Amino acid sequence: xxxxxxxxxxxxxxxxxxxxxxxxxxxxxxxxxxxxxxxxxxxxxxxxxxxxxxxxxxxxxxxxxxxxxxxxxxxxxxxxxxxxxxxxxxxxxxxxxxxxxxxxxxxxxxxxxxxxxxxxxxxxxxxxxxxxxxxxxxxxxxxxxxxxxxxxxxxxxxxxxxxxxxxxxxxxxxxxxxxxxxxxxxxxxxxxxxxxxxxxxxxxxxxxxxxxxxxxxxxxxxxxxxxxxxxxxxxxxxxxxxxxxxxxxxxxxxxxxxxxxxxxxxxxxxxxxxxxxxxxxxxxxxxxxxxxxxxxxxxxxxxxxxxxxxxxxxxxxxxxxxxxxxxxxxxxxxxxxxxxxxxxxxxx
Numbered sequence: 001x002x003x004x005x006x007x008x009x010x011x012x013x014x015x016x017x018x019x020x021x022x023x024x025x026x027x028x029x030x031x032x033x034x035x036x037x038x039x040x041x042x043x044x045x046x047x048x049x050x051x052x053x054x055x056x057x058x059x060x061x062x063x064x065x066x067x068x069x070x071x072x073x074x075x076x077x078x079x080x081x082x083x084x085x086x087x088x089x090x091x092x093x094x095x096x097x098x099x100x101x102x103x104x105x106x107x108x109x110x111x112x113x114x115x116x117x118x119x120x121x122x123x124x125x126x127x128x129x130x131x132x133x134x135x136x137x138x139x140x141x142x143x144x145x146x147x148x149x150x151x152x153x154x155x156x157x158x159x160x161x162x163x164x165x166x167x168x169x170x171x172x173x174x175x176x177x178x179x180x181x182x183x184x185x186x187x188x189x190x191x192x193x194x195x196x197x198x199x200x201x202x203x204x205x206x207x208x209x210x211x212x213x214x215x216x217x218x219x220x221x222x223x224x225x226x227x228x229x230x231x232x233x234x235x236x237x238x239x240x241x242x243x244x245x246x247x248x249x250x251x252x253x254x255x256x257x258x259x260x261x262x263x264x265x266x267x268x269x270x271x272x273x274x275x276x277x278x279x280x281x282x283x284x285x286x287x288x289x290x291x292x293x294x295x296x297x298x299x300x301x302x303x304x305x306x307x308x309x310x311x312x313x314x315x316x317x318x319x320x321x322x323x324x325x326x327x328x329x330x331x332x333x334x335x336x337x338x339x340x341x342x343x344x345x346x347x348x
Contacts, residue, residue, distance in 0.1 A: 003027040004115040004159060005107040007099060008053060008061070010046030013119030015053050015181040016170050017161045021117060022057050023177070029111060030054040030061040031103060035070040036195060049181055056179060064106055066098060073097040078192070079206040082229040085254035086328035086347060090190060096149040104157055116158050122147055123163035124155055131155035132281035133339040138166040145297050148332045148342030149278045203229050212257035214241060217250070217266065225259045228252050234267055234324025248324070268321040274331045274343040275313045281338050284308065291333035291340055293318065295325055301334050306341075314343065 006018040008030045022028045032050040047063060054061035074090050074097075081088035100116070107113040121136035122144040131152055136142040150158070162170055174182035187194060196202035209227030216222060223241045225231065230238075235249040239261060248267045251260035272295075277284070285308055292301035293316055304318040316331060325345060332342035 002115070003029070003111075003113045004117050005029045005031050005103065005111060005113050007103055007116065007118045008032045008046075008050035009119070010049030010053070010181070010184075011119065011187065012174050012179070012181045012184050013121075013162060013170060014050075015119070015179050016173050016177075017117055017119040018053065018059070019057060019177045019179060020161045020173065021159070022059060028057065028059045029107075029113065030057075030059055031106065031116075032061070032063050033066040033070075033099065033103070034063055035066055035074075035098070035191065049184070052180055062106075062111075064102075066102065069102065070094075070098050075192070075206075079203065081328050082203055083207055083254065085228055085252035087232040087326050088328040089330050089344070090192070091146040092149050092330050092342075095146055096151075096154075100150055100154045100158065104154055114157055117161060118158070119162055120147060120160050121162050121165075121167075122160050124158065124160060130281065130283070134163075135334070135337040135339070136160075136163050141167050144339050145294055145330065145332050145342075148280060148330060148339055150280070151278065155280075200230055210257055212259070214239065214259045214261055217260060217262055222247075222261065228254050228257060228259060231259050233326040264323070268323050269325050270321045271315060271317045272325045272331065273309070273313055273315050273346045275311075275346050277312050277314060277341060277343040279341040281335075282340050284341075289340075291335055293331055293333045295322060295331050295345065296329055301332075304333070306333055313346075 004021055004026045006028055008014045008018060018028055018030060030050060032047050051061050074094050077093055078088050078090055103116050107116050120143045121138055121141040123134040125132050133144055133147060135144050192202050193199050207229045212225055213221050214223040214225050231249050231252060233249055236246055239247055241247055245263050247261040248264055249259060250262040250267045288305050288307040291306050293304040294301040302318060304316050307315040309315055327345050327347040329345050330342055331345050333340050
């Protein structure tokens with residue numbers, strides 16, 4: 001019998017992934033990572049729902065204490081980044097460093113199982129000697145952007161049962177199986193935001209706010225801020241500045257404790273550099289390639305040229321200027337539905 005370890009957060013998606021594989025005849029083992037204390041999809045409430053699901057399916061349930069790993073790779077990563085005036089993307093970092101790789105290691109070394117599965121909306125196929133990562137059929141739920149940093153080893157052993165399904169179908173399957181998570185509301189925020197009420201509240205626990213100046217590009221003082229870590233590139237709301245045109249955050253100078261603002265045109269750029277590269281569906285190219293590049297989860301992918309540089313970096317030149325290219329966020333590029341590669345946007 002095929003065996004698979006399914007990562008369970010306690011939500012409907014991971015529940016249906018487990019139930020579907022169980023129904024297909026897999027010997028399923030549930031695995032929940034204990035990431036932090038308090039309210040949140042990944043925390044105590046989620047662990048209870050995951051345990052209840054395993055009771056419903058009649059499968060074993062394991063809980064792994066991953067709080068130290070989460071603290072080091074996500075909490076410390078975020079705090080350091082925001083303190084330096086960038087806006088880190090925690091989800092892709094969490095998927096690689098906290099979830100998928102540790103899950104596969106635990107499955108192999110503790111349970112003797114080679115396959116893992118999650119409720120992510122994405123697809124995998126093997127073609128031309130390489131495992132490729134593809135967008136989900138339901139583009140409105142596609143999560144491949146957050147999975148760009150998974151390596152070939154993980155992709156060769158992971159299963160995404162929901163990649164071919166639409167979210168409405170997932171709910172219907174949960175109801176058909178009689179799962180108690182069928183009507184559970186979706187998480188709307190990062191787990192840290194859920195647990196702390198807001199990203200600002202989370203960061204203020206670790207970074208002492210220091211008042212400073214809000215300036216334009218010339219250095220003219222336009223207002224005051226309560227802490228550089230409260231702002232991100234492209235932000236418009238919450239500046240507290242009266243101006244003839246809407247102003248946006250166009251730069252963060254943590255060293256001088258300054259927030260730099262400008263009009264929308266000043267927040268647009270034609271290019272950026274990307275580091276911490278991971279080439280997913282193709283090998284690292286030696287020449288520039290054309291691709292559609294996505295610079296945030298909810299933004300559309302847009303045509304650009306990806307130019308390989310030394311030191312495992314690339315330069316991305318967009319066909320049209322892009323608004324709010326944000327250091328610390330991921331730039332991920334596609335050829336149609338195939339995710340080619342991605343990395344972290346460097347400070348300009």
